[in-house]
Amino acid sequence: MLNRLTPQRASLLVALMATAALAAAWGFQLAGYAPCPLCLYQRWAYYAGIPVTLAALYLALKKAPAARVLLVLAGLMFLANAVFAGWHAGIEWKFWPGPSTCTGGQLSGGLPDLSKPIVMCDVPAIRIFGISLAGWNALVCLALAGLAFIGARKRHAAAG
Numbered sequence: 001m002l003n004r005l006t007p008q009r010a011s012l013l014v015a016l017m018a019t020a021a022l023a024a025a026w027g028f029q030l031a032g033y034a035p036c037p038l039c040l041y042q043r044w045a046y047y048a049g050i051p052v053t054l055a056a057l058y059l060a061l062k063k064a065p066a067a068r069v070l071l072v073l074a075g076l077m078f079l080a081n082a083v084f085a086g087w088h089a090g091i092e093w094k095f096w097p098g099p100s101t102c103t104g105g106q107l108s109g110g111l112p113d114l115s116k117p118i119v120m121c122d123v124p125a126i127r128i129f130g131i132s133l134a135g136w137n138a139l140v141c142l143a144l145a146g147l148a149f150i151g152a153r154k155r156h157a158a159a160g
Helices: 007-030 037-042 044-061 066-092 133-153
Strands: none
Touching (some): 007 044, 007 066, 037 044, 044 133
């Protein structure tokens, strides 16, 4: 299957999977699992990556070589986000300390806003099969990056 992953297919697949992952994050938030600040930062790659992959899809349909460049860019964004999400998951497992602004029960910036719940970055909101949402995000982003990179390797003429 990966041999048949053209820039068009890779762009579409990455855009759809990234949109589904972002929708899932919003769904968990609507279900009452409030995101911490690091969780919200992890969404930035999706906010940027989805339009980039949609632009890559448009260019790939026109057989423009720039589609491959955009796929590489999207792959780099999702790879960087996988590293960031893995770092966050490590904070949740207490492998290393996180930022003092959202871990260890410390508050910064004066008095807390009591109208909003305090969400700590070192406490996972939920674990699914033993993996936190940050851990799942790291895995999803690795898959998205891999698909983008594989799709960027194919030339349009060879893709048929």
